[in-house]
Amino acid sequence: MGEISVLDSNIEHMVRMAILHIIQLGTKHGVFKVISRGATQREVLDSLDIPNKKLLLEFLNTLKAIGIVEERDGRLKLNGFSYRLDVPKNHYEALLPGWVAVLEEIYRMVDYAFITPTHPHVLMDFDKDADFWDIRMNTDFAALYREVIAKTGGIDQGSSVLDLGCGSVSPYEFGKRIGYDGLYVGVDYSPAILEIARARVEGESLPVELKELDLKLLRPVNEYQTTVMSFIFEYLKPEDYRRVLRRALGTLRPGGSLIILEPFRDNFRHIEALEFFERLNKDFKRFPAMSEVASLIADEGFDASIKRLGRSLLKVTLKP
Amino acid sequence: MDTMIIDPQVLRSIHRSELRKRILLYLSEIYPSATYLSEIARIVGSDPSNVRGALVGLGNRYNGESSLVYLGLVEEVSNNGFKYYRLTEYGKKVVEYLREYYRYYRKFM
Ligand SMILES: C[S@@+](CC[C@H](N)C(=O)[O-])C[C@H]1O[C@@H](n2cnc3c(N)ncnc32)[C@H](O)[C@@H]1O
Numbered sequence: 359m360g361e362i363s364v365l366d367s368n369i370e371h372m373v374r375m376a377i378l379h380i381i382q383l384g385t386k387h388g389v390f391k392v393i394s395r396g397a398t399q400r401e402v403l404d405s406l407d408i409p410n411k412k413l414l415l416e417f418l419n420t421l422k423a424i425g426i427v428e429e430r431d432g433r434l435k436l437n438g439f440s441y442r443l444d445v446p447k448n449h450y451e452a453l454l455p456g457w458v459a460v461l462e463e464i465y466r467m468v469d470y471a472f473i474t475p476t477h478p479h480v481l482m483d484f485d486k487d488a489d490f491w492d493i494r495m496n497t498d499f500a501a502l503y504r505e506v507i508a509k510t511g512g513i514d515q516g517s518s519v520l521d522l523g524c525g526s527v528s529p530y531e532f533g534k535r536i537g538y539d540g541l542y543v544g545v546d547y548s549p550a551i552l553e554i555a556r557a558r559v560e561g562e563s564l565p566v567e568l569k570e571l572d573l574k575l576l577r578p579v580n581e582y583q584t585t586v587m588s589f590i591f592e593y594l595k596p597e598d599y600r601r602v603l604r605r606a607l608g609t610l611r612p613g614g615s616l617i618i619l620e621p622f623r624d625n626f627r628h629i630e631a632l633e634f635f636e637r638l639n640k641d642f643k644r645f646p647a648m649s650e651v652a653s654l655i656a657d658e659g660f661d662a663s664i665k666r667l668g669r670s671l672l673k674v675t676l677k678p
Numbered sequence: 679m680d681t682m683i684i685d686p687q688v689l690r691s692i693h694r695s696e697l698r699k700r701i702l703l704y705l706s707e708i709y710p711s712a713t714y715l716s717e718i719a720r721i722v723g724s725d726p727s728n729v730r731g732a733l734v735g736l737g738n739r740y741n742g743e744s745s746l747v748y749l750g751l752v753e754e755v756s757n758n759g760f761k762y763y764r765l766t767e768y769g770k771k772v773v774e775y776l777r778e779y780y781r782y783y784r785k786f787m
Binding site: 459463479485487489490492493550553556557558 | 783785786
């Protein structure tokens with residue numbers, strides 16, 4: 359199996375496992391029990407002993423989006439949802455254990471978030487919990503997607519790369535790959551994440567520059583051969599996509615390419631299950647659709663080719 | 679390696695406790711060798727009963743649950759009636775993370 363399809367099947371499995379955990383949460387917190395009595399949404403919210411009503415409401419919306427629950431005549435109903443979690447031989451060999459351990463931690467955080475969103479066991483804030491994020495970006499799964507990004511974007515010895523929302527691990531990993539005669543510029547708005555990134559890079563004399571900046575304020579400079587946006591669109595409001603894409607493409611020199619990696623919502627059914635967990639991070643918005651990103655780029659009138667690679671990767675290349 | 683989960687709460691609590699941190703750093707310096715409790719106490723400049731507390735827990739200062747042996751970071755080895763302490767593989771990984779997060783914890787915690 360090629361690396362891109364391994365990436366896709368891991369994301370697919372993340373979504374499938376997330377559904378299972380949604381069902382587990384609904385059972386554990388008595389949500390299904392109340393719903394099975396034919397309650398209204400209001401009644402479900404009021405009768406359950408869950409202090410964080412906002413999260414509970416999000417949970418109900420997730421159940422509806424996945425199709426576990428539907429609203430008819432003002433009442434919520436369980437609609438006999440069933441889905442399969444396949445363990446086919448060829449896929450299973452490709453599954454990476456690292457993300458499972460991390461997502462398991464996140465499933466557990468929901469119980470505490472149901473009490474209060476600021477509970478100390480909820481570790482999803484980029485600044486306050488940069489350590490957890492760093493651990494998350496250090497898994498075998500992250501190593502795989504970085505490999506895929508590097509190969510797709512031609513990131514190698516001597517490359518010049520701009521990484522938007524770089525996190526704390528990519529600067530070191532890509533920096534090593536690029537070597538001393540290249541340039542890697544990482545942009546991130548979290549000072550805590552950048553502090554960890556710096557600690558990794560320092561003393562290694564890598565060609566890495568790190569800038570604390572909201573990527574929405576980026577200046578187009580026409581300098582880079584490759585610009586990377588990996589797991590970033592999910593933190594942007596859809597109304598900002600156009601502006602951000604225009605600026606991101608504006609950072610490239612002719613012939614350069616923009617690599618976008620996301621679990622695109624139009625390619626992964628029931629992605630709302632995974633979104634429920636990711637939303638424990640207050641900056642998370644939603645996963646973008648591949649079609650919406652691709653058509654915005656086409657709209658902007660850049661002379662560029664757009665390649666859809668598998669289900670989670672877009673490569674946009676400017677005319678040389 | 680990737681299935682050995684590193685718990686940020688454990689990292690943070692060790693970062694906040696000077697003695698446990700110093701013990702780990704010393705054991706990582708001599709890794710993979712083991713050493714006696716009294717030797718550790720001498721090096722980290724603390725008295726043996728505190729060091730015992732940090733390693734295996736006693737009294738209320740270091741209850742067993744946050745002790746380094748209980749957390750799987752240090753192992754106790756008995757040999758000829760003597761007890762030695764050695765950093766585990768897992769403990770080694772935790773020390774690496776503590777080093778990488780040192781400045782972040784100083785500034786943001
Ligand atoms: C899920 S991490 C992904 C990190 C890295 N791109 C990777 O794939 O390993 C998201 C990162 O984007 C950063 N981020 C999110 N929104 C941002 C924005 N508007 N401007 C700059 N950085 C942002 C966060 O601080 C975080 O480090």
